[in-house]
Amino acid sequence: MRTDTRPITVAVVNDYELVVAGVNEILKPYADRIKVIELDVNTAVSQPVDIVLFDTFGCYDGMAGVAESVARRWLPGRIVLYTWELNPAAEAVARAAKVDGAVSKGLGGAELVEALEAVHSGEGFVFRDNEPGDADDEQANGNLRHSHDWPGRAAGLSMREAEMISLICQGLSNAQIAQHAYLSPNSVKSYIRSAYRKMGVSTRAQAVAWGIQAGLLPEVGRTAV
Known part of the structure; x- marks a missing residue:
């Protein structure tokens, strides 16, 4: 005490x-x-x-x-x-x-x-x-437990999805992201696919351009x- x-x-x-x-x-x-x-x-x-x-x-x-x-x-x-x-x-x-x-x-x-x-x-x-429990499921349903904020949230990206895109913007491969985030390669791919759908992009180059515009590069x- x-x-x-x-x-x-x-x-x-x-x-x-x-x-x-x-x-x-x-x-x-x-x-x-x-x-x-x-x-x-x-x-x-x-x-x-x-x-x-x-x-x-x-x-x-x-x-x-x-x-x-x-x-x-x-x-x-x-x-x-x-x-x-x-x-x-x-x-x-x-x-x-x-x-x-x-x-x-x-x-x-x-x-x-x-x-x-x-x-x-x-x-x-x-x-x-x-x-x-899956924190990203909570975010997707709007049931955040507290007031976190992050780049990309306004576009509907969960924190996990936004982090995947931020790392892509910094030049990491999927394998590097998986190692960094202690996730399986399949989980990384799943988060990225979900993020791409919300962002309306289909390629890594488009994702990088979107991410830079959305403030997903470090400040x-x-x-x-």
Whole structure:
């Protein structure tokens, strides 16, 4: 149990402005416990924070690369990966990368805050998955559990589908995407086919052009809050 009553300071980091803004909205109701002091888009955090919460959406490097990059560039007190990519293989990679936690985007706001508090208290590696179920099915039905946002959402792309297109825009092959996202090649193909239907495209070149227009290439910038 925490004896320090000050809010835990957090920097939310990702390469997409919509993504970090969405995470900030999720945490706003818990400002007495978690204080988001920076929203960082592919830039270094400019002030000390207790935790860097790194959203892995559209990240090229994969979990181990993300952890190494965050540790080198931001030097936070603790690092937490925020991702859909939670399964035994992903957990093993996160542990090996020596981050302080990996938490699911399927968690509600209160559960996310509890996970961050557990990380801050030094309980060791914190792994918090959501309840079993297909998060993309929830998104497709409009039953989002909280206020995530991402490029391509307005066109009907689920977060998983949008991430596939963002990685295509960054030049990854289907095999590389599968390795990055801890998915089978068939699952990757299924997400891409579904995304193409919603986008109204049929070729990879068309998908790249659509993705660039929709903001699915990484951005650069930072907003202090």
